[in-house]
Amino acid sequence: MDLLEFYGLKEDPFKLTPDPLYFYPSGSHNEALLSLNYVIEQKEGFCLITGEPGTGKTTLLNVLLGRWRDNAEIALILTPRLSPEEFLISVLEDLNLKLKDKTKNDMLKAFRDFLIEKSLGGRRVLIIVDEAQDLPDETLEELRLLSNLETTKEKLLQIILIGQPELEKRLRADNLKQLNQRITIRVRLSPLTITETPDYINYRLVKAGKGFLRLDEKSMKPIHNFSKGIPRIINLLSSRALMSAYLEGSNLVTLRHVHYAMSHLSDSTIDNRKRLYKIIYGFTAIILLTIVGVVVYNYLPIHRDQQSALKQVQGRNQTQTQTQTPEPPVSNIEPSSTAPLTGSPVKQQPTPPSPVLRYVVVKTSAANIRAEPRIDADKIRLAYKGERLARSGDYKSIDATGRKWYKLMVDKDRVGWIADSVVILKE
Ligand SMILES: Nc1ncnc2c1ncn2[C@@H]1O[C@H](COP(=O)(O)OP(=O)(O)OP(=O)(O)O)[C@@H](O)[C@H]1O
Ligand SMILES: [Mg+2]
Numbered sequence: 001m002d003l004l005e006f007y008g009l010k011e012d013p014f015k016l017t018p019d020p021l022y023f024y025p026s027g028s029h030n031e032a033l034l035s036l037n038y039v040i041e042q043k044e045g046f047c048l049i050t051g052e053p054g055t056g057k058t059t060l061l062n063v064l065l066g067r068w069r070d071n072a073e074i075a076l077i078l079t080p081r082l083s084p085e086e087f088l089i090s091v092l093e094d095l096n097l098k099l100k101d102k103t104k105n106d107m108l109k110a111f112r113d114f115l116i117e118k119s120l121g122g123r124r125v126l127i128i129v130d131e132a133q134d135l136p137d138e139t140l141e142e143l144r145l146l147s148n149l150e151t152t153k154e155k156l157l158q159i160i161l162i163g164q165p166e167l168e169k170r171l172r173a174d175n176l177k178q179l180n181q182r183i184t185i186r187v188r189l190s191p192l193t194i195t196e197t198p199d200y201i202n203y204r205l206v207k208a209g210k211g212f213l214r215l216d217e218k219s220m221k222p223i224h225n226f227s228k229g230i231p232r233i234i235n236l237l238s239s240r241a242l243m244s245a246y247l248e249g250s251n252l253v254t255l256r257h258v259h260y261a262m263s264h265l266s267d268s269t270i271d272n273r274k275r276l277y278k279i280i281y282g283f284t285a286i287i288l289l290t291i292v293g294v295v296v297y298n299y300l301p302i303h304r305d306q307q308s309a310l311k312q313v314q315g316r317n318q319t320q321t322q323t324q325t326p327e328p329p330v331s332n333i334e335p336s337s338t339a340p341l342t343g344s345p346v347k348q349q350p351t352p353p354s355p356v357l358r359y360v361v362v363k364t365s366a367a368n369i370r371a372e373p374r375i376d377a378d379k380i381r382l383a384y385k386g387e388r389l390a391r392s393g394d395y396k397s398i399d400a401t402g403r404k405w406y407k408l409m410v411d412k413d414r415v416g417w418i419a420d421s422v423v424i425l426k427e
Contacts (some may be wrong), residue, residue: 003246005231011264012249013204014239016232018059019065024203024231028190029056035187036064036160036266040124042070045147045155048171049162051189053234057162060189061130072124080135084142087135091127091146113155125157132163137175144179161408191229194310201238202230202399212251218257237261247366247382260381278426360406360423362387368423373405380416389418396420 004011025033030047039047051057068074075094082090088107092099097114099107100254118125127146129135136142149156163166165188171180194202205213219241227233238253240261245253362383369389370377383389392415395407404420 003243006246006249007213007242008209008300009213010209012234012239013208014235014242016235018056018062020062021037022060022204022207023059023063024196024200026192026196026200028188029060032060032187032189033063035185036060036238037067039160040068040126040158041183043124043155043158044184045150045158047158047160047187048168048183049160049187049189050165050168052191053164055189055191056231056232057189059231061128061162064128068124068126072126073118074128074199076125077127077129078131080129080131080139083136084139087139088146089143095125110147112156115149119154119156126160127157128160128162129425132161133167133170135161137170139181140171140176140276140378144182147182168395191223192231192234193229194224197224197227197229197234200234204235211342213253214251215241215253216255216420219253219255222255222258222262233265240264243366243384244382263350264384269411323326358391359426360389360391360408360418361426362389362418362422363424364422367418368420369408369410369416371416373407373417374399375401375403375419377417380410383418389423 003009023029036047036049036107039042047112049057049060063077065074072097075091077087077090077094078094080087088104088111089100092107092111095114097110109192111327115125127143129143143159143161145154146157147159161183170176171183178425201215201220201223215238223234223237227237237258241253241257244257244260245251245411248257250257309369344348366382366384369380369383370379390409392407392409397405397407397417399405405417406420406423408416408418410416
């Protein structure tokens with residue numbers, strides 16, 4: 001039985017897609033939505049919505065589109081790393097104006113005619129840019145020029161920019177001052193408050209069919225504190241905690257499940273792009289430095305002398321070992337599956353030192369790490385598919401049923417055991 005069946009849910013309550021059907025109207029989201037509708041209804045020119053990653057900007061946008069898709073002409077730009085020309089072409093294509101291979105002046109003229117025609121017909125025209133922090137400066141300037149298209153009576157075009165807070169900062173720069181002055185409405189999406197977080201979680205559960213699932217009240221505050229009220233992180237955390245409860249067959253998600261989820265999200269999964277970029281830059285720098293180091297080291301004259309001396313010694317050793325019994329290959333560290341069935345719990349045997357195999361990676365959806373190399377030993381914790389676990393030395397063990405176990409470093413000074421059947425050995 002899978003998780004959804006077990007809890008009687010229609011679908012995953014904490015999926016990470018910006019699904020408007022799950023839109024929870026928090027104080028801040030509601031205010032943003034009202035402002036956006038106002039901008040469109042009143043034909044205010046320019047609106048800026050900002051918010052930290054994962055606060056719900058795209059979800060909000062999808063709600064807005066649901067309301068206006070049939071009542072306005074909308075050019076929706078989702079990948080805004082475009083030059084001014086490319087941007088203009090994308091806008092016109094979205095509005096079904098086929099103007100490829102025309103000069104820019106032709107395009108602008110046709111666009112203006114289109115706006116006037118729509119305005120006479122009482123239809124609004126919107127340009128909406130998501131991830132607008134990625135717009136190059138020249139393209140932002142192009143947008144300003146487009147926003148100049150107006151009649152003496154009214155704006156012909158509404159522009160909505162949605163992006164991360166760094167966009168506000170960019171707009172304050174001297175070269176974008178004029179555009180900044182055009183923005184009539186600005187809304188900052190805030191994270192959920194401490195009272196909204198439990199409401200949000202319950203709201204999503206109800207939307208997904210709720211079923212037999214309950215979240216312990218005591219887990220709400222820790223979820224809020226950890227996620228800082230950011231819906232994407234609340235979803236990630238709740239989803240992990242739910243999986244952990246499911247694997248224990250529990251209908252109640254407790255504080256323990258939430259703590260477990262936190263320990264798995266704290267360093268890796270939180271969607272913090274800035275942190276991710278820092279890590280990538282850090283790694284790139286380390287790799288480059290290592291390459292430079294290796295090249296320099298290999299070309300040092302003293303090192304070349306050492307290498308040739310080493311080669312001579314190796315050559316001599318090889319001639320000697322050819323006459324001896326060969327070493328078993330590294331893969332022979334696996335014990336035979338016909339190991340004796342007596343002697344429970346186990347014999348621990350140090351395997352020949354292996355410089356290569358140092359990790360195991362979990363291959364099943366979840367696996368238990370146990371205190372002893374036996375199926376009935378105490379569980380230390382669950383490990384999830386893809387999780388990489390450091391091995392403790394090269395110890396492995398075979399239990400009374402012939403099952404092989406690997407010894408792991410669970411944390412700084414605790415070891416545990418995991419069954420060979422649920423992992424893959426990695427270098
Ligand atoms: N008000 C909300 N109601 C319901 N779900 C929400 C809400 N806000 C955010 N979410 C959920 O949080 C997750 C992230 O939302 P979304 O993608 O809209 O964030 P974002 O601000 O656009 O992030 P990014 O800056 O990375 O583009 C999604 O799973 C979405 O369903
Ligand atoms: Mg988004």
